[in-house]
Amino acid sequence: MILQEADNELTIDCLLLAGRIMIESGAETYRVEDTMLRMAQSQNMLDAQCYATPTGIIFSLGKTQPTRITSISNRVTDLQKIALVNSVSRRLTSHIITLDEAHDELKSIQKTNYFLPIYMQVLSAALASGCFLIMFKGGWSDFPAAFIAGGLGFLVLVWMNYLTKVKFFSEFTASLIIGLMAFFAVKSGYGAEIDKIIISSVMPLVPGILITNAVRDLMAGHFMSGMAKGAEAFLTAFAIGAAIAVILSF
Known part of the structure; x- marks a missing residue:
């Protein structure tokens, strides 16, 4: 027994x-x-x-x-x-x-920690941002601005997560930095299309997997989990959108 x-x-x-x-x-x-x-x-x-x-x-x-x-x-x-x-x-x-x-x-x-070192994650986010810019039919002249804004935004996200442990505040702050970088890049002549720089730079922050999981859970009949994940994805998207709106409003 x-x-x-x-x-x-x-x-x-x-x-x-x-x-x-x-x-x-x-x-x-x-x-x-x-x-x-x-x-x-x-x-x-x-x-x-x-x-x-x-x-x-x-x-x-x-x-x-x-x-x-x-x-x-x-x-x-x-x-x-x-x-x-x-x-x-x-x-x-x-x-x-x-x-x-x-x-x-x-x-x-x-x-075991299977994540890449922080510098590799930041570099990957920067490269992804630049590639998204080209995919969105942006000009090559905006590639450096998207590269720097995307990498710096992801670095701020990791840093704020470490400091505050509040996911949505970290995403808001990271998006704020991306918006500022894009604004100053265009203002100083190092960028041309602020919209495409911003859109491509925030892509590493977008909760794509979370949205996919929410839909798959809903389709599998797990309505509570699907709604919870959907709400989390919405709050992340809201944090990103609110930060960019703050920058563009000024």
């Missing part, structure tokens, strides 16, 4: 850890629930129940088992971690690895 309870606790810990990593990394809610239930079924826990939201997970192995809840406060976009958790899940359900091995791998995934 004691051994069975210990096995159940390990199963719950492993499944909650998998779900937590996926939600914190930006996975869709329906994907999280499907992954956790498949992992539970691989351990002959056929009565398992799971309810996931962007801010928490409720999980139980059955009617006679205690229900566990875990809260989630931080969410980023890390597709590498989602792919690794999916790989662990597939190997567990195929009985290639044991539950203990899966739990150890998940703990390693949770502790």
